[in-house]
Amino acid sequence: MAARRPADPGPAAPGPVAFTLNGGAVEVAAHPMARLLDVLREDLRLTGTKEGCGEGECGACTVLLDGDPVCSCLVPLAQVRGREVVTIEGLGGDHPLQRAFVEEGGAQCGACTPGMIMAAVALPKHATLAQVRTGLAGNLCRCTGYEAIYRAIEKANKPSAVSRQPSAGGRQRRAVSRQPSAVRRQPPGGSVEPKE
16 A cells, blocks of 8 residues: 655745835735735725736736836735835825816726726826826726826826825724734835826
8 A cells, every 4th residue: 555645734834924005014924825905905904906807907906016006916915025015095095196086087986996096106297198098008997988087197197286195094003813814014104106
C-alpha cells in the first residue's frame, strides 16, 4: 500500500498587511490574495467602491493606489502592503468633483460614479477633453452618455471651483475583528487633491 501524503495545508496563512487607507494607517489580517475590493467592502466596511464586472473591464471598483487609478477587483491585498490606497470615502463627500457630478447630472444610477470620480481625481488639474476621455477610457457608464460626466469634470477643474481640500470625513479610530480577518485603523490625517 502506498504511503499517504499529508493533507494539503491549503493557501498561505493569513498575515497582517499594513498600508495607508484614506490618509490613515490600516492593518488587515486577511489572505494575501484576497481582492482589495473585497477587503475594502467586507472587512473595512467601505462600500463606496462598487463591484461591476469583477474582471477589470468596467472601472466601477476604481481606487487610487499611490495616486494612480486601479481596478481594485484585480489587486491582491499583498500588493498594497506599505502603499497608499484612496477610496471614494477618502474624498470626504465634499470634493469639487463629487459636487460637480451631482450638479451636472454625471451621477445617475450610481453604479459607475465612485469609479468615475476616482479616475477623474487622477487626471491633471486642467485636463483637455482628450485627456479626460483617455483617463476615463476604462470606466463604463450606461446611463449618462458620458457628456454629463465630461461637463462635471470640466466644471470641477475650473479655477472658480470650490476648494480642492476634502474633509477627513469625521472618521474616528476603530477596531474591527471578524473571522477570518481582523482590521485595525487609525484616523486619517491627509487629503486628496488632483494631480498636477
